[in-house]
Amino acid sequence: MRKLYHLWLSPQSRKVRVLLKEKGLEFDLEVEKLWERRPEFLAMDPSGNGPVLVEHDGRALADSQAICEYLDEVYPNKMLIGFDPPSRAETRRLVAWWDHKFGPEVSEPLVFEKVMKRFMGMGHPESSVIRIAHQNMKIHLDYIAWLTERRNWLAGDDFSLADIAAAAHLSCLDYLGDIPWADHPGAHDWYARVKSRPSFRPLLADHIPGLPPPKHYADLDF
Structure with missing residues (x-):
């Protein structure tokens, strides 16, 4: 299964999550506490900034924009960067x-x-x-x-x-x-x-331990 290493309130991680969903691609989420600077994570993303997407074949892709560009090229069923x-x-x-x-x-x-x-x-x-x-x-x-x-x-x-x-x-x-x-x-x-x-919708279901969102956060009629 494809895996996305992400952090809860990282806009770059959320950008990749939504793009994956728009393209109908299945993936698992793995929270990466970036401040811990895990050697295994840094081996995939030397910048340590995340997110990192690991494809089915084990290929690790780092940097949110690089990941999005890759996905738009490899899975062109729904182009999200543009048609011309x-x-x-x-x-x-x-x-x-x-x-x-x-x-x-x-x-x-x-x-x-x-x-x-x-x-x-x-x-x-x-x-x-x-x-x-x-x-x-x-x-x-x-x-x-x-x-x-x-x-x-x-x-x-x-x-x-x-x-x-x-x-x-x-x-x-x-x-x-x-x-x-x-x-x-x-x-x-x-x-x-x-x-x-x-x-x-999956973003609206996020709930950070010890830091709940306001009531309107998941409300579509906010």
Whole structure:
């Protein structure tokens, strides 16, 4: 059986999980506590960042975008990066936006301060870091609204990896109850559509030991 080594509130791990489900590919999940730096895991992913997908033949694939590109090429039953060069370029641009701009500005500091510090025994959250991340979040939520006013989905007419990447990040923050949905109806309506997809439902069933999600997290009519 295919296996995905992941971490609970890792947007990159969640991105791969949703893509696998969209393609109808079966897999098992294995929680990897990245801070433990297991030699066996580092042998598969020297960066230690995860996720790692191990295919049926034992081939280990590291880096979420590399995994997604691989899966889209090897299992083309449902193309999620795009059907032509312009759409693929736009999808990749937006995936990079979420993973390399929204991540450092918003999701990474919030997850680190509110969750990872607890698991790693690094003390209390830093309120100033959380405040700045919340301020940064507003710009990105407005960007989602701007895009969806002009497109059916984030990268164009069709649901794509751009939507998966954005929703993966937001789902982590929604688990923490950190998104002011009422102030951002455009982003809310788009996320509600993603949230209702069968591929996204397993994420809504996640339950981190000692850190339950807010009541609205799994509610499709939130």
